[in-house]
Amino acid sequence: MSEKERKKATIYDLSVLSGASPSTVASVLNGTWRKRRISKDTASKILSLAREHDYTANLQARALRSSRSGLVGLLLPVYDNRFFSSMAQTFESEARKRGLVPMVVSGRRDPEEERRTVESLIAYAIDSLFIAGATDPDGVHEICIRAGLPHVNIDLPGKFASSVIADNRQGAEALTSAIIRHAETLGRLGSNDVYLFGGRDDHASRERIAGFHAVKQSVFGAVTKGDIEITGYSPGATALAFDRFFDKHGRLPKCFFINSSINFEGLLRFMGRHDGEAFGDIVVGCFDYDPFASFLPFPVYMIRPNISKMLERGFELLEEPKPLTIMITPELVPPRTALEGPLDALKDPSPPFVFAD
Amino acid sequence: MSEKERKKATIYDLSVLSGASPSTVASVLNGTWRKRRISKDTASKILSLAREHDYTANLQARALRSSRSGLVGLLLPVYDNRFFSSMAQTFESEARKRGLVPMVVSGRRDPEEERRTVESLIAYAIDSLFIAGATDPDGVHEICIRAGLPHVNIDLPGKFASSVIADNRQGAEALTSAIIRHAETLGRLGSNDVYLFGGRDDHASRERIAGFHAVKQSVFGAVTKGDIEITGYSPGATALAFDRFFDKHGRLPKCFFINSSINFEGLLRFMGRHDGEAFGDIVVGCFDYDPFASFLPFPVYMIRPNISKMLERGFELLEEPKPLTIMITPELVPPRTALEGPLDALKDPSPPFVFAD
């Protein structure tokens, strides 16, 4: 309470103030005092002193001593996209729900940087790591193994560690069917009106492409060669792919599947360079959900992975002794849909003022 | 290298292996060895041993001893929105650029939770804190002061600590002028065709409202009463506001200003419940940038705060002895604009495969 409290109080300060030994203070404050047979009187005296001096444990010190830091890491490729930012949001709640403190970092799709950021997490002695979308999962896995760090892959298949992944194959089929069905209501459709853009040589993209082709096969009987264009997870490269397509065919495909919302941003760039005619009659599917994208001026079907279920399962898998892979079914979101998200769970403290007109 | 390396190597391990004392090992590994007059030979022997056993310092221990953790915190209200997720992304690069490790947390617009999450950061002995959009800035400030923690406010005015804020007033004026000008090209416009939705009783909202009214005043000569509706930062409440307006007037305002992209999501929900006619001729301004929102089927002007400049200044202000407030001019983004973002700085390791058609 006193004004001079510049430095944080420690158990030693409270020890002096209360007359108890530091270890007694520690055990009172960390809850182990019952089994250490500390009297209720001593405990409550220390607790009230602690409150008075707003003591909070130095978790670095605790971690050092007990080799459990209470930190859980989440490695993302990037933050600024609705899929990963919802994941960060949900991860934070899930971690805190379990009494853990989340540390979210981004590897920016650079194997080198992924490694460095994970090393930095390990240096702070995180207890476990969630890996969501590393470019080099095996490299990260390797580092975790070396450090004896429990980890799970999220939205990524794991050869060595447990994984929770979206059912990319099934989601891609649902999405492909939906856009083809919609496009067919707008006019005759052939196999060469249906394309896929984005992705790279990773598990998710491969599965999505397989689902895409499977549906095309069953609808059209045949698959057009060259109906996919792999652009990496780069808006710029994806925009170029659309430019190339447009230059060649004088229009965009009637119906196409975009591998992720990051690739979708490539389409936005293309749109920024053309007027409405270039995309007046297209039907788009995107494997990712973004509420704003859902309301663009053409039908956009989206797939929303069930992030909270994926993370919940992830926490369960951490306990699991041997590697398992769990698949979670994503949701198909029809065009013009504004789903509720983690934002809606917030309580806004200021009651809205209604205007009187 | 050996397989048995379960536990991480410490300076004591390297001390035994090298024959040098632990303190020598430490000083070699943390770079202070030159001024401790350790010979080059000893140093390089230890360094190669360290590499061989891939030693990384236990930063918890270092932090405990040196009372500098190397952690910088960022308190966000929420992650999953383009403004804050770009901020997280940029913050991470800026922090790492300075050799610091970022810890990003979200207070979810709950004063209680803001306090708790900041306490948890302090418990891990972060060196400094960036506060971006706390619901109760003074409460958080109070905690920082108590803990002797240097902190700056980002996008928030600071009575007590330094702040970097967007020029809300000027941005709002630019935005309001832009949407009015655009709407006037579509038809005659009166003061009561121009509204503002969203925000709450905070500095940013007040400034924006002031700018909004100033422009209306100068354009129309008078300000319609009840032309703003404060809804809090809640998509749900904002959607209700649009519903109410629509029920009352049979249409949306011809021209309106949305206080933030979170409130914009309320408009999306409204849109999901109505067909295109309800918003066929509207002109919208939003004080936040989202690339997808920029391409919605009506003109959307957006304001993009200059996040990287704000954060850079923030790091500078941490050094500053006395509180300062710096204002950064945001950018007006015309409709149908897909700006590059932090994503574009990424190097995507997989070269795109171009399809042959």
Added chain:
DNA sequence: TGTGATTGCACCATCGATGGTGCATAATTG
């Protein structure tokens, strides 16, 4: 060859918290 300076490093206390061990004192039992 003796004296002083320099080099190269070891020693040790310390950061804050933890938990095993041990020892008084008090309560219970026969």
Added chain:
DNA sequence: CAATTATGCACCATCGATGGTGCAATCACA
């Protein structure tokens, strides 16, 4: 009332790294 058990707590080493201090060995110089 002596012997036993229970209660309540203090003591101490420890986690890994840091940096001030001190000391032996080597070197320079007269």
